[in-house]
Amino acid sequence: MVYDLLVIGGGPAGLAAACAAWESGLKHILLVERDRELGGILNQCIHNGFGLHHFHEELTGPEYAGRFIEQLSKTGVEVRTDTMVLALTPEREVHMMGAKTGYRVERAKSVILAMGCRERTRGAIGIPGTRPAGIFTAGAAQRYVNMEGFLPGRRVVILGSGDIGLIMARRMTLEGAKVLACVEVMPHPGGLNRNIVQCLNDYEIPLYLSHTVTDIRGRDRVEQVVVSKVDEHRNPIPGTEMVFDCDTLLLSVGLIPENELTRMAGIEMDRRTNGAVVYENLETSIPGVFTCGNVAHVHDLVDYVTAESEEAGRAAARYVLEGGAKGGPVLEVKTGENVSYTVPQHIRPQNVENRCNVFFRVREAGQESEILVESEGTPIARFARDHVAPGEMECIALPKVLLDKAAGSLTVSVRAKGGTAQ
Amino acid sequence: MYDVLIVGCGITGAAAAMELSKYDLKVGVLERENDVADGTTKANSAILHAGYDPEPGSLMAKLNVRGVALARELCEKLDVPYDPCGSFVLAFSEEDCRTLETLLARGKQNGVPDLQLLSGEQARALEPNLSEEVKGALYAPTGAICSPWEYALALAETAVKNGAELHLETAVTGLSPTENGWEVATNRGTFQARYVINAAGLAAQAIHEMAAPHTFTIHPARGEYYLLDKSEGTRVSHVIFQCPNENGKGVLVAPTVHGNLIVGPNAQPVAGDDTANTREGLDFVRQTALRSVPSIAFRDAIRNFAGVRAVADTGDFVIGFAAPRFLDLAGICSPGLSAAPAVAEYAVELLGEDGLSLTKKDDFVCERHRTRVKSMTPEEKQALIAKNPAFGRVICRCETVTEGEILEALHAPIPPRSVDGVKRRVNAGMGRCQGGFCGPRVVEILAREFHCSPLDIVQDRAGMWILACETKGGTGHGV
Incomplete structure (x- = not known):
């Protein structure tokens, strides 16, 4: 069977895109999700603040995802969880693997790329120092705390003021950890202003702008983190070092769209977004292949991901039902x-x-x-x-x-x- | 009573253990860490050098050339990732060109086959991303790359399969001569052995001095590296060296068998096993490498690391009896990975000459197979998943590593005891997200298989705890 639409990713982008495509009249839709459940990263975002734009009320991440999961369950969209897409060809063949379904190749008239993003790591920014345990991306720490029920450290420094880092500053504090500092290399915060206020200021966690981590110390576990002021070229200024005794360093230093499949298919990419180059309807350089959500560009609010993904879903439906874009x-x-x-x-x-x-x-x-x-x-x-x-x-x-x-x-x-x- | 007790299970100790396990001997290996290959072996350039560098007549020269020839066969039999990609040494000046002539002559004396001098144009024709400044190159087709930790693991596993006994987390604290060998004191009790082999890497001087007077000094030399994403993995297709200098072979740019790009090392004297990265060291590595290959995209770096080489002040490997029945395999810096199986052969030869009775086993098994789902054809994947669904469940999405492969590693002769132990065996967490996604899943699998709490799982060495405590709400597991 050739599906009308195959959606890769069951986070907020994929869910909204699949629902919108269904409502626009596509009947053979397959949604593939690599995790065990739908919802993507929202499942670990148990704080509130989601949905103010889309639902005009304040929801937690799992509630927001739940709304769409429920909506999807009322459609005829076929869902495969615990299934990893391994390859995408320019002919819209999608290779996937799962414990239940084995190795399958599915074909579709249209494809929506909704794979989301991953966090930048220590290696991407080259922080000097030792390599002990206790260095986590903020999202990995969030998963441990909110999904697994474990606190990954007791005395914490956070590098980067991206939203996940700010959220985790509050979350770790509420769980009894001491968050000593949030350190941002830029002269302005990376995350939303409301998160600076609600997650740092409200808990008296100092924010050091124009500062960065210049050394990590400790053999087995993080013991100290050295923070230095940087000049306008982001180079550390000698003599400004502050030493924090801590056991954990969380990194919230940016998100990278997960476009390995996109590149594999030969889709034209934009070095600025790290996502595909798209047209007004979120169609990529391959006709019938669309992209939306954080895999297209990193969003600040999930509400905007939803709006964009619904647009992509409707565009995919138009492509299948009415034919390709006009000249x-x-x-x-x-x-x-x-x-x-x-x-x-x-x-x-x-x-x-x-x-x-x-x-x-x-x-x-x-x-x-x-x-x-x-x-x-x-x-x-x-x-x-x-x-x-x-x-x-x-x-x-x-x-x-x-x-x-x-x-x-x-x-x-x-x-x-x-x-x-x- | 062991016939031979080896101190240290890096590449040298593992190779010695495997070589000895071919004979009717009781062999033991003492390793202070919780895994094999956890020191210098896991943090180096992963190069099997052709052998034109060492001074002709040195042990390094003899054992390097023999070692790489043996490595090729061993890697194939033991299913160790290996790629005979060949290597270049670049010349940027007339003086460098003269150095290449010297290396060529040395290589010929050392018995390195098929060495060839190339012009700058010829070099760029084979390796298009080389700098326009390159005036010439020495091409060594027998240079190769491998997975150093998997190589050591495969050798150690083969030794264990053939009866050798591996004692992990067992640190030697003293050595006393006995009537017919040695008494070896450790944190886990005392061992008796007829012969002791010192393959303790950075600690080899300390182990030597427990048994014999001071004869050599180990000067630890730290080398820092960049590892880049697979998007940079085809930037070069050979190992690209610059001319060697007083600090060693210099900064190289090379593909890895895992499909990444490795860049490094510098050489800095350090105290002990200080594997920290420094801003200065990384800057130097980056700038020096860009001289060879100006287009390397360092924004696609996924990890920095550093390894410490055990350089002896003798200028050569230190191989020989330091005391009756106490054999040093020390100062095994570069080209130690390349030479390892030849070092092991030579060690067994020395033990034989000293009177150790060497009778070959007729049931020696020299084979190993690892399931690598990622490199299978769709039909093979389908068949495997039908037989065992765990091979369809992807845990590490960056490297496409399945739960089945992790479980297989956990049932291998030397199972991992840590998250990084899993990484070294199946590549989970080695990719671009560096374990951000799969780390918690691997912790969960290890805790399940070891019947312990995730709180007890360590990142790598003992003491590298990951999780501090349960949250206020707890895990909900007890509810």
Whole structure:
């Protein structure tokens, strides 16, 4: 049998995409999840704060996932858990392996990539020092505490102020550990402002901005972590060392989309997002293959993952039921001043119904900012923001009428209000 | 009473144990750590050197060339990942080109086959990512790469299968001569042996001096490394050296048998087994390697590590009787991994000459097989999973390692006792997420199989605890 749609990943992105595709009329959908349960990383995010945008109420991670798992159970979507996808071919053949199902190759008319992301590790950032036990990514520590019921340490330093690190600062504190410091190499926090307030400030955990870990000491278990101030080039400043006696170092130093399958299929990638290059409907360079959620670009809120993934699900349904994208001009979306990436990277105005959402992040924080969209040097849209920060994803909706008028490329930039185009 | 007791189960001790297990002898191995290959053997360049480096006539020269020839056959029989990829030494100047001539001449004297001098263009034709600055290269087709810890494990497992007794977490504290050999005191009681072999790596000087007067000094030399993601694994397809200098063979860039890229080492004198990484050391390794291969993407690094080589002040391996019935296999720095089986052969020869009776067993088994699901064909995978579903359950997603493979390792002759022990046997946790996802699953499997609490599972050596206590809510296991 050839499935209408095969969804790889049963986290929030895959769940929302599968549900939306079903509602849009696809009847033969297979969702494959490598873990034993659906829900992805939400299952270990037992704190609240999820769903404010999507459900207009505050849910925990498992509750948020539960809503979609329940919705999915009312559809005819076939689900295979405990099954790992090993390969994806450009012809949309998906090789998978599981204890129950063995080794299978399934074919599908469309595929949605929803594999999520993994955490950057110590090796990726090259922290000097010894290699004792007691160095965890924040997510691994979260799994131990929330899923397995174990505390991975008693005196903790956290490197990086990404959201998972901040959440774990609070969680470890509530479990009786002493969190000595949260250390961030950048001059601004990596995570959401509400998490800085609720997870650090409320528990009097000091946040050291423009600082990093410069040494790890201890033979068998972490014994000390040395933290130094960094200059504007992020180089440690000698003489600023602070030594923390601790047994644990948690790392919250960034997330990397898990695109090994995407690369294997030969899909065009974007070095800025570490995800696939996508069109306005989240379609990749291979027609009929879509991507959404954290595998496409790292999101700040799961609500936005849901919205994007529903869009991908509907797009996959349109692809199967109505045929591929319409031709016509393709606009390249470029990153201008203070913008680190955009999703989508390409827009085909012919395929835009009413408006096209463009997601991006800023490189540097700012107040009273203006988002400017230009087409080949001509401003076509402006959006005001009281506040922008790298930890918070931005979204602008570009109306179809504007896109139809644009030609060649669009450049998104962010600057202080009243600034002029350069 | 052991006929031969070996102190240390790194690559040298393991090779000696396997060689001795071919004979009708009672062989024992004492290892202070909770696993074999847990010192220098697990942290080095993983290279089987062709043999043009050592001074002709030295033990290093003789045993290196013999060792790599034996390694090729052993790795095949014992299912050890091995790749005869060949190696280059690069020249960036006229002086370097003269060094290559010297290495070529030395190699010929040492009996290294098929060495060849290449021009810069010829080198780049074979290895397109080499720097434009490369003026020439010495090509050694017999250079190879392997998995050093699996090599040592395979040798040790073969020894155990053939009757050798391995005592882990057993540290030697004293040696006293007896009428017909040695009494070996340890933290786990006293052992009697007719012969003692000192294969204690960095501790070889200390073990030697328990039995004999001081004759050599070990100068530990630390080498730091980068390991890069598989996305960089094909950056080069040969081992790429620069010209050797007073600090050794210099910084190399090489593929690994696991598909990654390894870059390093530097050489820093340290005290004891200090395997810490330093900012300066890593900066030096990175910058030096970029001279050979300017396009290495260090942003795709997945791990740093350091290993300490046991360099003897004699300038050569220290192999010989230091006291009656006490044989040193010391100062086994590079090319120790390459030479190991030849060192073992030579050691047995010396023991034979000294009067140890050597009668070959007729039932010696020299084979080993490990299930590697990842490299199977779809049909083989299907058949295996049908027989045992655990081989379909992927635990380590980065390296595609299944529960079946972990369980198989746990039932092998030398089972792992730690998370890293599992990693060294089946590669779980060796990939790009560095155990972030599979670490908790491996802890869970070990606790289940050992019938203990996850709180008792260690990362690597004893003392490397992972989990402090249960949370306030507990594990819920007792509910």
